[in-house]
Amino acid sequence: MNARTKPSFLLYGANGYTARLIIDLACSVGLTPVLAGRSATRLKPLADATGLSYRVADLQDAAALDALLVDTPVVLHCAGPFSKTAAPMQQACLRTGTHYLDITGEIDVFEYGMTLHNEALRQNVMLMSGVGFDVVPTDCLARYLHDQLPDATHLQLAFANDGGSLSHGTAQTALEGIGGGGKVRTRGRIVTVPNAHKTITVDFGDGSPRPCMSIPWGDVSTAGHTTGIPNVETFIGSSGGQIRLAKLGNYLGWLLRSKAVQSFLQKRVTKTVTGPDVSTRQRARVHVWGKVWNAQGKTAEARLHGPEGYTLTALTALSITQKVLDGDWKAGYQTPAGCYGADLILEIDGVTREYVR
Incomplete structure (x- = not known):
């Protein structure tokens, strides 16, 4: 990945283990995540420690989620369990025209994303789950x-x-x-x-x-x-x-x-x-x-x-996030290799x- 500054992306679930790895790596390659989650009490210390901005919204508050995403090009969603968290974030992305990525490996989440394909096409939005080690x-x-x-x-x-x-x-x-x-x-x-x-x-x-x-x-x-x-x-x-x-x-x-x-x-x-x-x-x-x-x-x-696996998740998630920020994406529900080909993984050191x- 090129170490040059990119437009911000939203990292939801920023306090999680994998998200912390993503934050460290993102900052080292010139990407600037905006930290997000449902608890200001937990986000503020992390923001202070990293020098990054943060935003707060509960996944059950549709209006707050829409406000969170209104100026965001892409969300990298890291808040599990995704069986409970993916759907509200995906729906918010469709409402606001925001590209959606997550690091799930849950079959039901992939299957649900496929049902949103036509709506994502209409909104000119890409929905891609599994941008980490899964899958x-x-x-x-x-x-x-x-x-x-x-x-x-x-x-x-x-x-x-x-x-x-x-x-x-x-x-x-x-x-x-x-x-x-x-x-x-x-x-x-x-x-x-x-x-x-x-x-x-x-x-x-x-x-x-x-x-x-x-x-x-x-x-x-x-x-x-x-x-x-x-x-x-x-x-x-x-x-x-x-x-x-x-x-x-x-x-x-x-x-x-x-x-x-x-x-x-x-x-x-x-x-x-x-x-x-x-x-x-x-x-x-x-x-x-x-x-x-x-x-x-x-x-x-x-x-x-x-x-x-966790290191690989951080690397592949940020590689795909950068591609989306560069304009390399396809509308609709996509899988990683379906969109970017078999050699996507070989781009990782x-x-x-x-x-x-």
Whole structure:
């Protein structure tokens, strides 16, 4: 990214873990975010520490949101859980003609955004969810594999974030979906399946193939949109214990979704989960693997390697924000690789891609 001053963008949810990474990186490359959220008490100390301006608006106050966005070219929305926060911000963006970006990986949020496509076209606004680790690298790998095998009917994607840990916001979002089962795309439709309903062994290129269990990753939605491939499964590198625990959730889903258990777990997250520190982020790496095949059994397989997931999220989110500020955008609902192509991820320092076979 070029280190020159750009028009301001709005960073909503500025107090979150990932947003703080975005603020630090934005300032270093000449982008000037306006900090935003619902609490002046929390925003002011951050604004004072960074020398940035701030604005306050509650997502449930439509008039306040419209006033917040009236002179804003693009919002980078980082306030989770996005299942609760994305819709009001997207609607405000449509009302005010503001481009919308977020860092979600939640399937339902992607699917909801697709329903707004025609309205976004009418308002000449771009809506793009998943501009972070969810789902830029996986979406780009899906697009790359589809480009190699355009008649592919099946896609599998897997990732492993070596040495990393969860942020508070990511953990909160994960808790919301706990006990809800998995998701896959089958014959073009997203369907619910049991947790960890399938396991595969993946060689991420480090010489140590590892087990991966199926999870409801955002590409179940976005990869279908980006590539048109009708059958999509997504996986995460896992230990045997993690796989057994996930499968246990198939029998305890009713308990894990109860208000009492959710409240207890949310309080534990608030007390104990803070996100990886600087040394962990510098040390950790993310690995992505993908495979496609067609009706005749022909296959294509590739891998990506890059910075740790939260670092990668900050880098890709700001890369796309800068593109929008430069006028490089398309109206309507868009996916990252659908709009910017398979090589978008290669614009990020430290990312490599290899075609396996």
